[in-house]
Amino acid sequence: xxxxxxxxRGLAERAAxxxxxxxxxxxxxxxxxxxxxxxxxxxxxxxxxxEETSRSLVGPVASRAKAYMQRVLPxxxxxxxxxxxxxxxxxxxx
Numbered sequence: 591x592x593x594x595x596x597x598x599r600g601l602a603e604r605a606a607x608x609x610x611x612x613x614x615x616x617x618x619x620x621x622x623x624x625x626x627x628x629x630x631x632x633x634x635x636x637x638x639x640x641e642e643t644s645r646s647l648v649g650p651v652a653s654r655a656k657a658y659m660q661r662v663l664p665x666x667x668x669x670x671x672x673x674x675x676x677x678x679x680x681x682x683x684x
Contacts (some may be wrong), residue, residue, distance in 0.1 A: 644672040 652670045659666045669678035 640672075648672065648674060 648670050651674055652668065655670070656666070656668055659668055663681065665682050667680045667682065668676055669680075671677040
């Protein structure tokens with residue numbers, strides 16, 4: 591009879607351990623999801639800041655470069671990318 595009683599206790603202990611492990615896994619999942627959400631938000635904020643910085647820097651540079659280019663080729667419309675590289679050129683003038 592003792593074997594059956596000890597075996598039952600072992601199963602109860604294993605079940606309790608499994609419940610504890612499941613709860614720990616759920617808590618870990620919540621932490622990972624929270625971290626992923628935070629990183630997604632951080633990425634969006636950094637991307638927005640990069641775009642705003644790019645606009646504020648490229649705008650004045652593009653305006654000045656356009657003025658110089660139009661002295662050589664009147665009517666020239668240059669387009670610049672975020673890395674200040676000439677991305678496109680169109681000409682609507684004579």
